[in-house]
Each structure stands twice: as structure tokens, then as C-alpha cells.
Amino acid sequence: MTIKIIEGEKFAHMLIEGANNLSNNAKIIDALNVFPVPDGDTGTNLNLTITSGVKEVKGQSTEHVGKVAGAFAKGLLMGARGNSGVILSQLFRGFSKSVEGKETINAKDLSKAFEFGVEMAYKAVMKPVEGTILTVAKDSAKKAVTFAKKK
């Protein structure tokens, strides 16, 4: 069975599972932390940030993808911690802007939202430093777009 369309409920589930996955691997991310200050707290920061986002999603049950994404972005913004947390909140701010008003999304919408999120995230910095989460997001979005076009 292939999934062609993501509904609000599924999307909320994806976010929650993603956050769980991040929480489980927070220690590994801590070990990766070298920039801007190598104090080994990236995993902890990201975990706190995404937990705040998920809390916002859980607070309101909705079938609407745009609204779920909006709530997630708001939660991330309010709970942003550390450099990576702020970047994550920007990525999803762009993402939620792109899917705003959409009840369901397909592969094309999703890839477009990824791309828009990256675009937004790059705007909020004077001198983007490659090799951070920004680069990862940029390359993932690029791949998602080419893949969505193929199908």
C-alpha cells in the first residue's frame, strides 16, 4: 500500500514519532555538537525544542495539516533553545507557511514545503555556516523535490 496523501492526523502522528525518535537519540546528537560552542548540548536543546512543539500539537486535535503545522511551528518558536533549536523553529516556520490552509498534502506539497522551509531558514542568517543542520535540511529538500517530480 502506498500513501499518496497525508491527512492532519497522520501528519500529527509523524511529528510526534519524529520527536520520540529525536528524544531517543539525543545523546548521539550531543556528541556531534561542535558549533558554535562545543559544549555538547545540541541534543538536549533540540529535544527541549521539539518537545515544546509536540506539546502544542497534542494540545489541539485537528484534521487540518496546515493547522497542525502552524501549531507545531508556534510551539517550536516559543520553546526554541540553542542555535539548533532556533534553526529548527525557522525551518518549520517556513514549512507551516507553505502548507497553510491545506487540509491534506501530497508529495509535491510536502517537497515544496521542505524547500520553502529551507529558504526561510537561510534568510534569517547573515553568514550561513555550512556543515550545520542547515546544510542537511537544504540537501534533503533538494532530494525531496527531485523525487517528487519523478513520481
Add this chain to the structure above:
Amino acid sequence: MTIEMKTNYGKIDVSKEVVAVIAGGAAIDCYGIVGMASQKQLKDGITDLLGKENLGRGVIIRELEDDEIHIDMYIIVSYGTKISEVAHNVQSKVKYQLEQMLGLKVDSVNIFVQGVRVTNP
């Protein structure tokens, strides 16, 4: 106008300009910063006209009597970020970078958010 550090072999003098450039360079690496707000309009204006990179812009180094060093940074942030967190990131990054590069202990890094830039995609 120098910051002095004493070692067993002698002393190391670092000009305030150098400290300002390092602090400024560290700040613009931080996510959420879109610019620095000039505090010396004439000097920064001329540097701009000459088309030179000006990392020391918006950074004021103050040295008090008892060798205390305070850094004031005038930043411009991007709209839609958690500004308190961005400011905090700058503080820790600047403090860390100065300790790494110069071995300089800073007493305080004060952030002044002078502007917020809204970008409409």
C-alpha cells in the same frame, strides 16, 4: 587602548580593535543575526564606502579600572526567531570564541537588540 594579559614570560597586549573584530565575527556566525547596528557612524560609514568588510561594527569594548572587560554588542535580528534565545546564543558564542582565540576572560557580554528585520518571501 589595549587589553593586557600577563604570562610568566612577559605580557601580551591585544588592541581593543582586535577584540572587537573577533567578537563581531563570532556574533555574525550565530543563527538569527542579520546585521550589526553601527555605533560609530562616521568611522563605519567611511569603511562602508571603501567597501571593506567591517567585523568590528556595532561592538564596543569597555575596560574598567580593575581590568574588568565588558563587551556591548548592538545587533539586528531576524523577525520570527526567538530573540531572547538568539541573544543568549551570541553571548555564549562570543565568550567562548574570545576565550579560545585570545585566552581572554570576559566579565560580561551585553546584547542590545537594536533592530528586527522582517523578510517577506
